[in-house]
Amino acid sequence: MNKKVFNIIGWILLIGMAINWLVFHYSSWYLLSIPLASICFSISDGSIKKIKRIRKMSVSQVVLILLSFVVSIAIVVGLIQLASYVITDRLHLTGWILTFSQFIAVILSLYPVKLTFGTVVYKVTHDLDAKTL
Known part of the structure; x- marks a missing residue:
């Protein structure tokens, strides 16, 4: 296609x-x-072709990526729960301001995941590239 x-x-x-x-x-x-x-x-x-690198990964690298994924998901869930508590229970927002603030909170909570998980994946792929050279 x-x-x-x-x-x-x-x-x-x-x-x-x-x-x-x-x-x-x-x-x-x-x-x-x-x-x-x-x-x-x-x-x-075209980045789907880079998946062939998975076969070259060691068990410790796979475990590291899976562990960082779990930690990243825990960070997001924790930040979303904290934002929900602050928005609904402390600030008592309602209406479109509530919806808008929840939307912004979800977007902002994804950035720490991008940094944590992205850094680990970048490090592992960089190490794989260094081994092949």
Whole structure:
């Protein structure tokens, strides 16, 4: 298939998920649609071919990535719970200000994950590249 098709499919999945989130709120389908959109974008930009590096990884590197993933998810959940507590219980926000502040809180809580998990994955892939040279 054409790379542009996968890019369009990824955007359709993300836009559809955003519309569903605004209309129906959270759904467990998001757990499936986000990785599918990510895979579509990876195929469209050609980075899916880099998955062959997984075969070259040692067990300790895989465990390190999985552990950093779990820690990253714990950080996000903790930050979202903290933001929810502050927004609803301390600030007592309502209406569109509540929705907007929750949206901003979710976006801001993803940045520590990007830093923690992204740094570990970058280090492991850099080590793999250094071994192949």
